[in-house]
Amino acid sequence: MQNLPGPLKLVVEQLSSLPGIGPKSALRIALTLLKMPMEKASVVGQSILDLRKSLCLCDDCACLAESSPCAICADSTRDDDQLCLVPEWDALLAMEAMGIYKGKYLVLGGLLSPLDGVDPGQLEIDRLRRHLSSGRVHELILALGATLDAESTASYIKNMVETDFHNVNVSRLAQGIPMGGEVKFMDKETLKQSLVHRQKI
Known part of the structure; x- marks a missing residue:
């Protein structure tokens, strides 16, 4: 990549800093942009x-939206x-693509990962506490996936709820999600069954 013209090299460096895009992919994208009118x-x-x-x-759920509160929170x-x-x-x-869940959401902003330096202070734990403190939430559904980071995050949150929010039941998505699986990659039917048959933890 040393022989690239300066402006092209800069774009390649910026694109390759994005997750999932390596230097070769970044170069292909940059060249595609160059060929465009x-x-x-x-x-x-x-x-x-x-x-x-x-x-x-969104101030309520921390999801991306065009306005706050988002359409789901305002519904x-x-x-x-x-x-x-x-x-x-x-x-x-x-x-949401399943079309059967009619509750509210909270986007945690990641998962606990000591190896990557992600601790509770970097996640939306305070926002979660505010929701649970309102007294309106009676069931907290953990849809965090089945990775090691998801398991440690679920354990942390379950312990927090048991200690501070005795009126809140904690459940998790059930059957169908394999170990190492992430919610965003599950097909609709698997996800639907996991939600319908969620388990209390």
């Missing part, structure tokens, strides 16, 4: 800028006494 490339660039300007985090037909905890926004999208 100027107008189309400008639209791509402007849409990235608009993404940052137009989206915010008066959603059930306030169920709160589904998901690690990231894409897991929320997977849960």
Whole structure:
């Protein structure tokens, strides 16, 4: 990559800093952008800028939205006494795609991962506490996946709820999610069965 012209090298470096994009993929994307007509490339660039300007985090659930509260939190037909905890926004999208869950959500912002330096202070634990303290939530559904980080996060949250929120039942997605599986990658039917047959923990 040393022989790349400066501007191209800069774009490749920026793209390859994104998760899941290595230097070769970044170079292919950058070259594709170069081959585009100027107008189309400008639209791509402007849409990235608009993404940052137009989206915010919902004050209630911490999901990406065009306004706060988001459409789900503002929906008066959603059930306030169920709160589904998901690690990231894409897991929320997977849960919503099933079309059967009618409660509210909270996006945790990741999972506990000591090896990666992610501790409770970097997650939405305080926001979760505020929801549970409201007295409206009677069931906390953990939709965190079945990875080691998900298990340690679930254990941490379960202990917190048992210690501080005695009126809240904690359940988790059940059958169908294999060890190491992430909610966002599950097919709709597997996810649906996991929600319907969730287990108290």
